[in-house]
Amino acid sequence: MGDVSWPDDAQAYEQAIAVLLSSMHPQVMRIDGVGGDGGRDAQLIDTDGLHVFEMKSFTGRMTKGRRNKVEASLSRAALLEPISWDVIVPIDLNPAEEAWFVGMQGRYPFPLAWRGATWIKARLTEHPAVRRFYFADHHAELGHLLQELARNHISPVDTAAEAASRLRQLCDRLAELDPHYTFRMTAGPGPHTGVVVLPAYPGADRDQPLHIALGITDPDSPEGASAAADFERCQRYGDPVDLPAQYVRLSGPASLVPPQGSDRVHMEANPEARNLPAQLIVTEPGGRRLAVLGLHMTSLRSGTRGGTLTGADPTGSITCQLRVDRTTGESSIKIDVQAPDALRPAQWLDVVRFAAHATPGTHLQMTLAGHALNDPAPFRSTSRPDGAALVLHTLEQLVAIEQLAVTTLVVPKDPTKEDLDTINEAHTLLTGGVVEEVVSSATMDVDDAPDMRQLITAGRAFRLRQNHPNYEVEIFGQSVPIGPIQRVLPALYISEHRRTANGWHLTLKAASHLGANVATVQRVE
Numbered sequence: 001m002g003d004v005s006w007p008d009d010a011q012a013y014e015q016a017i018a019v020l021l022s023s024m025h026p027q028v029m030r031i032d033g034v035g036g037d038g039g040r041d042a043q044l045i046d047t048d049g050l051h052v053f054e055m056k057s058f059t060g061r062m063t064k065g066r067r068n069k070v071e072a073s074l075s076r077a078a079l080l081e082p083i084s085w086d087v088i089v090p091i092d093l094n095p096a097e098e099a100w101f102v103g104m105q106g107r108y109p110f111p112l113a114w115r116g117a118t119w120i121k122a123r124l125t126e127h128p129a130v131r132r133f134y135f136a137d138h139h140a141e142l143g144h145l146l147q148e149l150a151r152n153h154i155s156p157v158d159t160a161a162e163a164a165s166r167l168r169q170l171c172d173r174l175a176e177l178d179p180h181y182t183f184r185m186t187a188g189p190g191p192h193t194g195v196v197v198l199p200a201y202p203g204a205d206r207d208q209p210l211h212i213a214l215g216i217t218d219p220d221s222p223e224g225a226s227a228a229a230d231f232e233r234c235q236r237y238g239d240p241v242d243l244p245a246q247y248v249r250l251s252g253p254a255s256l257v258p259p260q261g262s263d264r265v266h267m268e269a270n271p272e273a274r275n276l277p278a279q280l281i282v283t284e285p286g287g288r289r290l291a292v293l294g295l296h297m298t299s300l301r302s303g304t305r306g307g308t309l310t311g312a313d314p315t316g317s318i319t320c321q322l323r324v325d326r327t328t329g330e331s332s333i334k335i336d337v338q339a340p341d342a343l344r345p346a347q348w349l350d351v352v353r354f355a356a357h358a359t360p361g362t363h364l365q366m367t368l369a370g371h372a373l374n375d376p377a378p379f380r381s382t383s384r385p386d387g388a389a390l391v392l393h394t395l396e397q398l399v400a401i402e403q404l405a406v407t408t409l410v411v412p413k414d415p416t417k418e419d420l421d422t423i424n425e426a427h428t429l430l431t432g433g434v435v436e437e438v439v440s441s442a443t444m445d446v447d448d449a450p451d452m453r454q455l456i457t458a459g460r461a462f463r464l465r466q467n468h469p470n471y472e473v474e475i476f477g478q479s480v481p482i483g484p485i486q487r488v489l490p491a492l493y494i495s496e497h498r499r500t501a502n503g504w505h506l507t508l509k510a511a512s513h514l515g516a517n518v519a520t521v522q523r524v525e
Helices: 012-026 066-076 095-107 117-126 128-135 139-151 158-177 221-235 345-357 388-405 417-430 450-458
Strands: 041-047 049-055 084-087 112-115 181-186 193-198 211-213 240-245 249-251 266-267 272-283 289-302 306-312 316-325 332-338 363-368 433-439 440-446 465-475 478-488 493-500 503-508 519-521
Touching: 012 049, 012 117, 012 128, 041 363, 041 519, 049 066, 066 084, 117 272, 221 240, 221 306, 272 306, 272 316, 272 345, 289 316, 289 345, 316 363, 316 433, 345 388, 388 417, 388 478, 417 433, 417 465, 417 478, 417 519, 450 493, 450 503
Parallel strands: 049 084, 084 112, 193 266
Antiparallel strands: 041 049, 181 193, 211 249, 240 266, 272 289, 272 363, 289 306, 306 316, 316 332, 433 519, 440 503, 465 478, 478 519, 493 503
């Protein structure tokens, strides 16, 4: 790879090495040294623990003063109880220096590693974009490639595959030259053509910020002002934005001009994976809890001013975004609800209970990893969930039905009125209640027995009891076992009768003058 010229400026060296580490380990976190860095310039936290990296831009030999600085950084880092400590210095140790460094190992329980010039050069070979950007004059080639993209060097006789291959080669070469960003070309008719600029690793946009300038034509137009506001939001908080290409000129170490003919430029901070439990808690103004919703926060986008932590409840129905402004300490919570097609009743229950109580007049608080992020504040909503209380009652009934009938149900997005009526019936029967049914008439077939002939000729009212040993109802197209039930019909009389091959076919009417024409249904053991 040829020799490497180390930057003379310590800050430039540290940034170059930090970008190299980020390319090797995307989750590496830079440490701001203002007020002291605690013996670390960067750190990595994984399942094993804390890995600490210290960077020193020394060249030549390790003098006594330089050794003292390394030892001081190490002693401060030891207070953090890391599982490893690496110092990255562009010096390969001679025997005396190596004896000094190895001698420090006995004073610390975690391994120490000297990453010298040979190690750095080897890593730069593995990540040539970092070498070209920080240790070689790459800007001319970078600008040339971007100009090629801008000119759209594709022959009219190129096939679609050849054109795609050409664009892919240009974007791959750009990525080789700039370790901070990846470039993606999207091509299609109208608004489907554009350039996507994405940070190559978390924090790349802070290592090498992009800057926006409005186009020289009509910069004060509403569209141009809107593009500038969106870009500022992306820079401050890492939000994904799509900007009209005609209003955008991106500049960093080289001019990143959107290709002619592109309609949109997409920009966003690289999301960093997180695994944090959270809760949204709804309370009365006096503090009594009404509902709580568990969340799993999985993604963090950061900018120069703050960041946005995003997560969802276990069903994916509710998405929550927590935005924190580091400069003011203020935070805001945005909640979006998107009902999925089908869920088990218990899965729906927490979501609907939360929606039913999260209304104007209640307070909302968020906790993250067990710590309260804010004092309970009045809940503000742009919409009120219609019928949430009724849906909550129905879901509570369904949970009980699943338990008592020993079955499982999947709730569709839009249950019918018949489903809701059957749910109410099943819940009443399974919990020992009585279901009433209006009966005005009925038909039945009976044997030609003496008592039946007597009943037909007498013409008087009578009552019937019907026993069903294995009664079932249908909910959401699924049979739900209720068990043995007894139906007691109201007073009836025979209004019509005719002989059949096996007996009699009877038409019955309710004897309304003897009482209400209501049948009762009850579960029996």
